[in-house]
Amino acid sequence: MSTAEETTGGEIEPWEEVTPDAARRLLVAAVEAFAERGYHATTTRDIAGRAGMSPAALYIHYKTKEELLHRISRIGHDKALDILRTAARREGTAAERLADAVSSFVRWHAGRRTTARVVQYELDALGPDARAEILALRRQVDAEVRGIVQEGVASGEFDVIDVHGTTLAVLSLCIDVARWFNVDGPRTPEEVGALYADLVLRMVGAEQDARRPAQT
């Protein structure tokens, strides 16, 4: 979709694809509320209130509260997948592409923590059909990272015995950033991204010198 090779982890204000304006304001309000309190603890009155509207206005743009979560989750997963695909398909060694994938994926989870939190941790609140759709996207996310790891093993850059398990661990490490990252904490998303790229290269047994020129 969009060229996501910008400066700091993505675009400045997302959700621009959601129209009309009132629908976007409601969706942004829902992201904040779900991230703060969780889907089940958030009321439709709270969402509407944050968007400066009455509770009934929500149902003009969305059929149910669950549809809001579904839309958020879908857009968020699309974005996450887009980030990983961009990193996976650029030129360079497997080590460079893995470092790029991890650092940009982590930057997104840290920098857009509210969104990432909803996307990664409120999946169970979706109904069976919506959950199945999202799980399919997650399998693509997994496949993208596993592909890089496999190529690194094939080329001799990496030393990995359990490719599936290590891929799972790498993604798990990145995703969990959304749980603990604190915007007011001592680290910027860029710093965490750089640290994590280095840790992941160590996990896959990349050579020391391959770890050095991992830019930002």
Next chain:
Amino acid sequence: MSTAEETTGGEIEPWEEVTPDAARRLLVAAVEAFAERGYHATTTRDIAGRAGMSPAALYIHYKTKEELLHRISRIGHDKALDILRTAARREGTAAERLADAVSSFVRWHAGRRTTARVVQYELDALGPDARAEILALRRQVDAEVRGIVQEGVASGEFDVIDVHGTTLAVLSLCIDVARWFNVDGPRTPEEVGALYADLVLRMVGAEQDARRPAQT
């Protein structure tokens, strides 16, 4: 408290410290329900029903639904801290102790996944006082792991630039096991524990030969 050096990651059936019997049945039912649906989506009628009792029976043993979560969280964090302390204070090199800590911590998160899920992911549902108490325990957990990493760096076993950040990542990796681990999946808790111990030793830059004799 208890000697937690048993066979596979802990005792066979926990919660034995909760008495009387009815109170324990309610608490176990609450753990299952909270893990499946989340705290806010779980009703007191559901908890009581799983325990084979009427909704009112819950309030004989617990003042509120939140007190149930508090008790679960407290006991679970005590257990997690106990596991890490046992590993941190045994004899051996920093690499051996870190591998032991990670593998037993991961075994607990995978093997007792329902409990771990509630303990690690429902913290925000607690009130301010209870949350503060639990956060103090988490800082102790963090300090225990950071201690091992620091000793490894001091002794020259490990090669770590950012001790705090790396410790955070190690714990994050272990904790997130509770989110994705599937009891019916292809891996046993022991296998995941062994894989993760190896990955963590790579993350801290332990020498190759120090990674080999990680028992269990």
Next chain:
DNA sequence: GGGCACACTAAGCGCTCGCTCAGCTTCGGC
């Protein structure tokens, strides 16, 4: 064997939830 503490239940209170609906305002087309 009478009295009482205790564990538990049936019923339901007050409240808030997700969601609906009748009606109001605004605005473009003609």
Next chain:
DNA sequence: GCCGAAGCTGAGCGAGCGCTTAGTGTGCCC
């Protein structure tokens, strides 16, 4: 300048929530 569509609100419905209370059965002490 009238009309209908669209966006939004105020009021409120039925349901289910956390929790309470009055009453019941049971077993232990003396």
